[in-house]
Amino acid sequence: MDISEAPAVNSRRRGNPVSRILSSIRDGNGFDILLVAAPLVFLVLLAGLPLIYNVLMSFQQVDMFTLGAWIRPFAGFDNYISVISQPEFPLVVRNTIIFVVGSMAGQFVLGFALALFFAQNFPGAATIRGLFLVSWVMPGLVVGAIWSWILAGDFGVLNAILRSLGLIEAAIFWKSDPNFSIWAVTIANIWLGLAFNMLLLSVGLAAIPKELYEAAALDGANAWKRFLTITLPMMRPTIGAVLSLGLIGTLQQFDLFPAITEGGPANSSTVAQYWAWQMSFTLYDFARGATISVMMFVLVLFASILYVRSTRSEVRG
Amino acid sequence: MSNVQIELTGVDKHYGQFHALKDINLSIEKGTFVALVGPSGCGKSTLLRSLAGLETITGGTMKIAGEVMNDVPPRKRDVAMVFQSYALYPHMRVAENLTYSLRLKGTPKEQALAAAEEVARTTGLSHLLGRFPRELSGGQRQRVAMGRAIIRHPKAFLFDEPLSNLDAALRVHMRKEIRALHDRLGATSVYVTHDQVEAMTMADRVVVMRDGVIEQEGAPLELYDKPASRFVAGFIGSPAMNFVPAMISEDGQAVLLDLPDAPRLPIGRALEPGRRVSAGLRPEHLTVTNAETAALRLPVGVVESTGSMTYISSGTDPEITVVIHGRSPLSAGEVMGLTIAPENVHLFDVESERVI
Ligand SMILES: Nc1ncnc2c1ncn2[C@@H]1O[C@H](COP(=O)(O)OP(=O)(O)OP(=O)(O)O)[C@@H](O)[C@H]1O
Numbered sequence: 303m304d305i306s307e308a309p310a311v312n313s314r315r316r317g318n319p320v321s322r323i324l325s326s327i328r329d330g331n332g333f334d335i336l337l338v339a340a341p342l343v344f345l346v347l348l349a350g351l352p353l354i355y356n357v358l359m360s361f362q363q364v365d366m367f368t369l370g371a372w373i374r375p376f377a378g379f380d381n382y383i384s385v386i387s388q389p390e391f392p393l394v395v396r397n398t399i400i401f402v403v404g405s406m407a408g409q410f411v412l413g414f415a416l417a418l419f420f421a422q423n424f425p426g427a428a429t430i431r432g433l434f435l436v437s438w439v440m441p442g443l444v445v446g447a448i449w450s451w452i453l454a455g456d457f458g459v460l461n462a463i464l465r466s467l468g469l470i471e472a473a474i475f476w477k478s479d480p481n482f483s484i485w486a487v488t489i490a491n492i493w494l495g496l497a498f499n500m501l502l503l504s505v506g507l508a509a510i511p512k513e514l515y516e517a518a519a520l521d522g523a524n525a526w527k528r529f530l531t532i533t534l535p536m537m538r539p540t541i542g543a544v545l546s547l548g549l550i551g552t553l554q555q556f557d558l559f560p561a562i563t564e565g566g567p568a569n570s571s572t573v574a575q576y577w578a579w580q581m582s583f584t585l586y587d588f589a590r591g592a593t594i595s596v597m598m599f600v601l602v603l604f605a606s607i608l609y610v611r612s613t614r615s616e617v618r619g
Numbered sequence: 620m621s622n623v624q625i626e627l628t629g630v631d632k633h634y635g636q637f638h639a640l641k642d643i644n645l646s647i648e649k650g651t652f653v654a655l656v657g658p659s660g661c662g663k664s665t666l667l668r669s670l671a672g673l674e675t676i677t678g679g680t681m682k683i684a685g686e687v688m689n690d691v692p693p694r695k696r697d698v699a700m701v702f703q704s705y706a707l708y709p710h711m712r713v714a715e716n717l718t719y720s721l722r723l724k725g726t727p728k729e730q731a732l733a734a735a736e737e738v739a740r741t742t743g744l745s746h747l748l749g750r751f752p753r754e755l756s757g758g759q760r761q762r763v764a765m766g767r768a769i770i771r772h773p774k775a776f777l778f779d780e781p782l783s784n785l786d787a788a789l790r791v792h793m794r795k796e797i798r799a800l801h802d803r804l805g806a807t808s809v810y811v812t813h814d815q816v817e818a819m820t821m822a823d824r825v826v827v828m829r830d831g832v833i834e835q836e837g838a839p840l841e842l843y844d845k846p847a848s849r850f851v852a853g854f855i856g857s858p859a860m861n862f863v864p865a866m867i868s869e870d871g872q873a874v875l876l877d878l879p880d881a882p883r884l885p886i887g888r889a890l891e892p893g894r895r896v897s898a899g900l901r902p903e904h905l906t907v908t909n910a911e912t913a914a915l916r917l918p919v920g921v922v923e924s925t926g927s928m929t930y931i932s933s934g935t936d937p938e939i940t941v942v943i944h945g946r947s948p949l950s951a952g953e954v955m956g957l958t959i960a961p962e963n964v965h966l967f968d969v970e971s972e973r974v975i
């Protein structure tokens with residue numbers, strides 16, 4: 303065996319450059335480099351370049367004639383100043399904060415509650431949990447249309463339920479009342495993101511060894527203390543990831559707005575990402591549209607850093 | 620009141636259809652070290668976890684320190700358990716692991732820390748208090764798990780195969796250490812192991828289980844000298860007892876082994892002639908003598924020596940193993956003569972496998 307194989311190895315070592323590269327791809331560093339390079343090329347082409355183009359555009363004067371160019375007149379921070387001084391800017395910021403904080407809090411709290419509930423291992427738990435994925439599979443536009451009916455002021459199901467529970471007297475016009483319109487979209491978005499949150503948190507919960515809870519119970523901890531001293535600290539990386547991904551997902555959420563409120567009435571439910579779209583594609587003001595998305599990108603970048611850090615700080619021994 | 624710390628009466632445990640513990644009766648005196656042994660799946664862990672309250676029993680009564688515990692949750696039972704996996708809290712440092720139970724009780728911080736330092740001293744962890752479990756070796760984790768139990772002064776210590784993840788040398792060492800700790804604390808301990816040597820060397824009482832039933836309970840040497848069943852006889856002692864099918868002789872005073880030439884071994888008492896039995900002969904009770912005159916003459920199959928001990932197996936079916944101290948001049952193919960004292964011949968019923 304040894305003797306017959308030795309010459310083969312030698313000839314491969316000494317082979318011509320092409321076969322050397324091929325053999326390095328087969329079983330050397332070449333394969334690793336190939337694996338890294340493929341997604342990198344993909345990322346640069348489909349995410350990197352558009353991103354750079356977008357940032358570039360936010361510092362330029364853009365009009366219909368220079369739309370296809372890379373090089374345009376430099377505008378400094380003019381676009382940023384103009385965006386911030388728009389009369390609707392404070393309203394959009396307020397809406398965005400409500401939408402992001404409300405969605406994330408709702409998705410996380412309800413998702414965690416459901417994850418804990420389904421972790422109790424009652425008969426059928428796994429099956430019912432699986433059904434929740436429905437919300438994740440459905441396109442945002444469809445979810446938006448369904449919630450649009452649920453939230454309808456005159457014939458909506460939500461109003462009917464609230465009224466029969468005695469919580470409200472008159473119908474709430476969720477979509478057309480400026481006080482409620484942003485909440486209408488937020489509620490739909492909470493539902494949309496619930497399954498994702500629940501699933502990630504369920505996985506985190508399942509990764510905590512059962513014996514830790516048993517040891518804690520024997521050490522005298524009741525259920526609440528076990529949650530505080532075992533579950534929460536052990537879930538820290540998962541919670542960090544869920545919140546960061548939640549922030550990113552919420553800032554990306556677009557479909558619900560055209561389906562439910564179209565940002566109205568009177569911009570009362572316009573959030574940053576919808577505003578950016580309106581600027582670019584209904585007003586054709588691409589520079590300001592790009593400027594808004596760069597502002598949002600900075601936020602997402604911040605969330606991504608948090609996410610990477612939270613997944614890095616694994617506590618599990 | 621009596622000195623009984625743990626008392627089980629008619630305890631049953633079902634997992635659905637599966638009957639894991641069957642009518643367990645056991646009483647454990649305060650201060651004793653009890654070992655639960657038995658083959659894998661016999662219900663040792665189930666019994667221990669029932670004591671801890673991590674499993675609810677489906678029948679019978681379980682008392683700890685005189686109180687019925689059947690429906691008391693684990694946190695109110697005041698027992699401590701050392702898990703096979705140690706179950707240390709990975710996100711807490713050693714000191715926090717040790718003081719967890721005290722902090723839950725609201726013990727002031729300095730007092731808890733002082734207790735942790737005290738326990739760390741007795742378990743040799745003083746220099747490791749600031750480390751996380753992942754930064755410890757297996758043996759050190761084991762000590763932390765022990766320390767976490769000790770710091771509470773519980774009514775009973777429960778151990779579930781605590782040493783099985785350690786290497787052989789450390790295991791022998793920790794065996795002594797655990798026993799010494801038990802004695803120093805005057806604790807009551809229940810110790811699950813599948814290693815009968817561990818059970819024999821550490822325990823005051825050994826409980827042998829099989830298929831959810833207690834086969835026999837007693838002092839280690841009692842189990843060795845007077846096994847109640849063929850199962851216990853085969854389980855206790857290393858190397859294991861030799862079993863040979865046999866028949867009681869015509870005069871009832873001896874057994875005739877089912878081996879070539881039907882060797883005859885006196886049993887020192889009279890039994891029903893012609894009865895079929897299983898004869899149990901411990902390897903260390905057989906002595907090699909003159910092959911000409913011995914009652915039991917067997918061909919030598921394999922001779923293995925560790926230097927201090929020699930293991931000789933016969934080339935017969937069933938195989939007979941003999942252990943002798945020192946070395947043996949015998950070699951394969953020769954014939955060896957063996958004798959055994961009549962009181963060392965154990966006889967078991969063929970049907971019930973109980974001792975006769
Ligand atoms: N949760 C459970 N559901 C169903 N059956 C179980 C459960 N836990 C244990 N059993 C069964 O009960 C029996 C006893 O299990 P147990 O864990 O007590 O064995 P053991 O004596 O500790 O074995 P080992 O030495 O392998 O740890 C086994 O046959 C096992 O299959």
Ligand SMILES: [Mg+2]
Binds near residue numbers: 663664665
């Ligand atoms: Mg077990």
